[in-house]
Amino acid sequence: MTKRGGRCRNKAIVxxxxxxxxxxxxxxxxxxxxxxxxxxxxxxxxxxxxxxWW
Numbered sequence: 001m002t003k004r005g006g007r008c009r010n011k012a013i014v015x016x017x018x019x020x021x022x023x024x025x026x027x028x029x030x031x032x033x034x035x036x037x038x039x040x041x042x043x044x045x046x047x048x049x050x051x052x053w054w
Contacts (some may be wrong), residue, residue, distance in 0.1 A: 008021065008022055010022075
């Protein structure tokens with residue numbers, strides 16, 4: 001997805017749902033998604049610890 005919410009117009013790589021520009025962690029978009037995913041996982045762990053005794 002682009003910043004405006006549309007789809008990337010580049011052709012997708014065979015066997016993948018993304019183009020070469022938006023593929024993997026080495027792209028700016030891939031890094032942002034990975035950081036967001038890590039932050040969510042960290043918050044989930046903290047919630048588990050907080051309510052683990054309950």
